[in-house]
Amino acid sequence: MMRLNAKLGWIMLLVLGLVFPFLAGNDYHLTVMSTAYIYVLATLGLNLVTGYTGQYNLAHAGFMAVGAYTVGILTVDYQVPFWIAFVLAGPVAALLGFFIGIVSLRLKGHYFSIFTLCVGYILFLVIEKWESLTHGTVGIIGIPAPSPIGPLTFDSPRALYYLVFFFLVVGLWVMHRIVSSLLGRTFMAIRNGDDLAESLGINLMRNKLLAFMLSVFYAGLAGGLYAGFVRFLGPGIAGVEHTFDMTMYMLVGGIGTLLGPVLGGLTVPWITQTLQWLQEYRFLVFGPILVLLVIFVPHGIVGSFIAWRARKAAQPHGSGHA
């Protein structure tokens, strides 16, 4: 019954996503939604390493920037076709993740987070200062739009929307396969306790590294999409405040759940849109909201719903059928 409900919910979300361009009033809404999807894809990665494996990586936006700049630099400065550059975005981020992971994952808990905070700063500063490679603060301008695949062209906002949506659906499906496999259970065992996981015969370093690389692969992929979608890159996208944004999406929706980043990543940007007048002061509202959420709703929308359903099922007059 529960399984069927979940499946039905996902299919409804899929249908909603497919018909959204026909419901949206204008191209601006499509752009907002596509950008939100790109960040949801990156947040899925952050959720894998933080929500499922328990390692809070504060350099996540830096890895997204690495994926984006891979596409930007290759297409603009080396005239590499978009799709070849795009295919490289995820692997480049994951390769960098391998080296950074080897060093950083030897540290535990807060130490890991603070170390990755520093890594994020290094990535940001390198992008900003290494002008011959990254164009520095000027940024990379004129990234080509995704080139046509056969009869499919990506020159309208609607086509780009479906492109981004396609990658989000694939990303979600792969993430679902990961977290419901033995590997996902392994990650959760590590989250629930390093020592216990190790005593069960789990190789901590190897699995943490795998989770980390998978997570930054998602970030790199999202970055590659971002480059092709926005077509302009500045060092700002590596800023730690983007990691903070993704943290908020993850927390609002429900940390350590598959649906959480999707719900959070879609609701928060739309709330921000309706609070346009706040602009740079939005954190006057969102800062306290983040604190209140952490204190009163630590498991987000999805986590609270699951807890509520569990409480309801535990009541004697609750549904008896399975």
Added chain:
Amino acid sequence: MDLFFQQVLNGLTLGGVYCLVALGLTLVYGVLHVPNFAHGAFYMAGAFVSFHLMTAWGWPYWLAMLGSAACVALLAVLAERLVFHPLRHASPLHPMIAAIGVLLFLEAAAQAIWGADFQRMQSPYTGIVDLAGVTAPVQRLLIIGAAFALVVIVHLFLTRTVTGSTIVAMAQTREGAALVGINANRVAMLTFALSGVLAAVAATLYAPINLVYPAMGHLVITKAFVIIILGGMGSVPGAIAGGLIIGLAESFGAFYVSDHYKDIIAFTLLVVILSLRPQGLFPNAAR
């Protein structure tokens, strides 16, 4: 050789500021085991409050520093009561994210009140002293003198007074401290207040040779984290030694390696040291 001593002087200036910020951060970590990301925002708030007291209300420099220390101490205690206290039994991830919430709020608040522009703080000490060929702006000497005096005062407070010892006791073992009748709430508030005072003083000392703006805490706080990781989180001598190491490394690195990349030096140092020694420079510290 003069150039060398010039770099030593610059390094000590930076090191002094870093020591004060890192000291507050490490004390809070020692007692509450929270990496307080909002500490950089306290630093920023300290600079803005001093700036406001001096320009809008015409207070003299030292009085403004005291006023700002009191304000930020109050702010820090409020943060402890309203945010970190309710989260004391939560998983390690949640207080970290809450601290980020506080940081984002304080920065947005500063921007709303004082604007996003860069402000310059005037100091009454604009003279330059010539010390055997080394030119030393008085403000820099003042930073070095005041920072190290404050470090000594904090050290004496922690080791020679009963109130200070309660902080050390809490940092050593929570249960032990509770057993001998130490009030954990009082110590937590006291530690946050102390960290706020240190951040505000550091900001007010450093602001006249730097600029005041809402994001000014970012780099300082990240470097303070580097320092306390190197020195061992919760360790007071570690924070002081780490602060000086990073201050001198930056000043020499900026001069002999590259001024362009000077902000990366601290982080690269951390990455290199932790790659070789994951236990940090002072392995005795609890980890």
